[in-house]
Amino acid sequence: MLLSLPAPIAPIAAHSLLVFLLQVGLLLLLAVVFGRLAARFGMPAVVGELFVGVLLGPSLLAWAAPGVHGWLFPAVAEQYHLLDAVGQIGVILLVGLTGMQMDMKMIRRRGGAAAGGSFGGLIIPLGLGIGAGFVLPKMLIPDGTDITVFALFLGVAMCVSAIPVIAKTLIDMNLLHRNVGQLTLAAGTIDDAFGWFMLSVVSAMAVHAVTTGTVLLSLAYLILIVVFALTLGRPLARGVVRIAAKSEGAGPTVGAVVVLVLLASAGTQALGLEAVFGAFVCGILIGTAGKVEPAKLAPLRTVVLSVFAPVFFATAGLRMDLTALIRPQVLLTGLAVLALAIIGKFVGAYAGARLSGLNKWEGLALGAGLNARGVIEIVVAMVGLRLGILSVEVYTIVILVAIVTSLMAPPILRFAMKRVEQTAEEQVRETEQRAWQPRTTTSEQEQPLH
Numbered sequence: 001m002l003l004s005l006p007a008p009i010a011p012i013a014a015h016s017l018l019v020f021l022l023q024v025g026l027l028l029l030l031a032v033v034f035g036r037l038a039a040r041f042g043m044p045a046v047v048g049e050l051f052v053g054v055l056l057g058p059s060l061l062a063w064a065a066p067g068v069h070g071w072l073f074p075a076v077a078e079q080y081h082l083l084d085a086v087g088q089i090g091v092i093l094l095v096g097l098t099g100m101q102m103d104m105k106m107i108r109r110r111g112g113a114a115a116g117g118s119f120g121g122l123i124i125p126l127g128l129g130i131g132a133g134f135v136l137p138k139m140l141i142p143d144g145t146d147i148t149v150f151a152l153f154l155g156v157a158m159c160v161s162a163i164p165v166i167a168k169t170l171i172d173m174n175l176l177h178r179n180v181g182q183l184t185l186a187a188g189t190i191d192d193a194f195g196w197f198m199l200s201v202v203s204a205m206a207v208h209a210v211t212t213g214t215v216l217l218s219l220a221y222l223i224l225i226v227v228f229a230l231t232l233g234r235p236l237a238r239g240v241v242r243i244a245a246k247s248e249g250a251g252p253t254v255g256a257v258v259v260l261v262l263l264a265s266a267g268t269q270a271l272g273l274e275a276v277f278g279a280f281v282c283g284i285l286i287g288t289a290g291k292v293e294p295a296k297l298a299p300l301r302t303v304v305l306s307v308f309a310p311v312f313f314a315t316a317g318l319r320m321d322l323t324a325l326i327r328p329q330v331l332l333t334g335l336a337v338l339a340l341a342i343i344g345k346f347v348g349a350y351a352g353a354r355l356s357g358l359n360k361w362e363g364l365a366l367g368a369g370l371n372a373r374g375v376i377e378i379v380v381a382m383v384g385l386r387l388g389i390l391s392v393e394v395y396t397i398v399i400l401v402a403i404v405t406s407l408m409a410p411p412i413l414r415f416a417m418k419r420v421e422q423t424a425e426e427q428v429r430e431t432e433q434r435a436w437q438p439r440t441t442t443s444e445q446e447q448p449l450h
Contacts, residue, residue: 020082023072024311027052027083031310039172043410046168049310050406053317063323073318087315089262090308092279096261097301098167099283100292101176102185113356117363118187120352121370122159122194125344129158132340136333142391145206152202153389157380157398158341160195161188161370163276165406168309169372173410175417177429180362184369187349189280191370193222196274199380206387221271229281233264237285241292253296257286274379316378320403324396334397341401342408345371361419368412377402 012020034048034055054060062069073079133151141150166188167176175181200218237260244256261282268278286292325331346367353363381398384390390398 016079016082019072019074019079023083024086026072027056027314028307028311030055031314032306035310043407045172045310046165046313047407047410049313050317050403052314054320054322054403055317056314057318058321059323083315083318086308087312088275090304090312092261092265092275093258093300093304094167094309094312095163095276096257096265096279096283096286097297097304098163098171098176098185099280099285100257100287100297102182102284102287104284104288113353113358113366114183114186115190116352116356117183117349117358117366117370118190118352120347120355121161121187121345121349121367122191124348125341126155126159126198128340128344129155132158132337136337136394137329140330140333140391140393142388145389149202149205150389152198152205153384154337154394154398156195156198156202157373157377157384158337158344158401159191159198160373160377160380161191161345162373162377162402162406163188163192163280165313165372166369166409168313169406169409169413170369171305173413175413178417178420178426179423180358180365180369180417180420183358184366187366187370192274193277195380196277197222199383200272202389203383203387206389218272221273225268225271225273225278225281229285233281233285234288237282238289241286241289245293245296250296250299253292254300257292257297257300260286319378319382320399321392321396322400324393325400327393330393330397333393334400337397338401338404341373342371342405345405359420361416365413365416365420368409368416371412372406372409373402 030052031049034052035045036048038048038051039045056069056073058069062073130151133154134147136154141147163185166184170176170181170184176185197218240256240260241253244252247253261279264278264282265275266278268281269275325334349367349370350363353366354360358366378399381390381395381402384398385392385395
């Protein structure tokens with residue numbers, strides 16, 4: 001008896017492939033152009049890259065030339081999923097590279113400052129967000145949505161930080177080697193871990209009745225990841241990197257590192273947590289393995305920062321629709337929520353930093369960094385929209401918070417860090433991180449990384 005084989009899956013349609021290639025090419029072209037323009041005006045390139053999505057998305061192109069927008073970005077889920085896949089690879093590798101450059105010795109030595117800034121930057125905006133959820137106009141809350149679930153979800157959206165945006169901003173501004181930059185990433189990691197935990201709980205409340213088991217399971221997964229990283233994960237990463245480093249050239253090392261980061265991301269995604277969390281933890285393990293020559297990872301850094309990351313940030317802006325803010329009630333509500341989000345994060349992070357021993361300028365810089373919500377808040381907002389917790393209007397307000405706070409971070413960081421003297425430890429760390437750059441001309445090496 002002959003077994004019937006399944007019919008072969010048809011390859012991607014010729015037109016879909018054409019549109020996809022045009023999308024990626026155009027997004028990358030404009031991201032590079034606007035990224036350089038942003039740098040000329042003293043802003044990190046990520047600001048210009050995010051603006052590309054707004055320019056080509058429903059906020060402008062769909063309004064000015066709907067036919068062109070409909071052809072280039074058709075409302076077809078499969079077409080958007082192709083772009084999302086490229087963007088997700090980019091953000092995962094970006095966060096992984098950031099983890100590799102974390103100075104864990106400094107973090108352990110000044111962990112109290114990171115925890116203090118993170119705690120303050122979590123509790124106050126979470127409380128303000130929950131309070132705002134209970135007093136927002138009822139017309140902005142979807143019919144049938146439990147007010148408590150809505151308020152909790154808004155609180156979660158207000159308390160998260162955006163590791164990808166923070167990381168890219170610090171890299172663009174050449175601040176990743178500074179102690180405050182390292183502490184900001186550490187505090188942001190704590191924020192995001194708590195945020196994804198709360199998101200899983202609130203999402204469960206929206207779909208099912210939340211139980212003690214649901215909460216404990218999410219918390220157990222977080223603990224499991226940390227335990228695995230400290231026991232099996234560290235020697236595994238060290239062994240893989242050691243074997244790859246024996247080969248000449250950068251190829252085997254780059255390939256091994258990418259595999260580790262992608263598999264770690266898949267692991268946390270499988271547990272119901274965000275993939276970038278696994279990428280960041282894996283990056284830290286690779287960075288602490290002590291067997292990676294920075295020069296061997298320079299090609300990966302160049303490709304990620306010059307290609308994948310710009311495409312990701314440009315793609316993230318495509319779902320932003322700022323035209324909903326034309327309605328006065330939505331605009332006023334949005335401004336109020338924006339003010340609460342900014343004040344809550346700044347006051348909380350600054351107070352926590354000061355209580356942890358940082359000076360006022362370091363506290364201001366930490367608050368500015370953690371205030372950037374960026375695409376992480378956009379992801380949270382998209383989950384809320386998909387589950388029916390958020391209306392389109394509130395979704396747009398949350399997106400507004402993400403954009404404005406990301407734009408605020410660079411100038412405040414620049415203002416504060418000019419008043420913080422660079423230490424000898426930071427100079428050593430900067431020298432080590434410069435080794436990650438490809439060998440180019442001296443003038444190019446003096447420029448901030450991008």
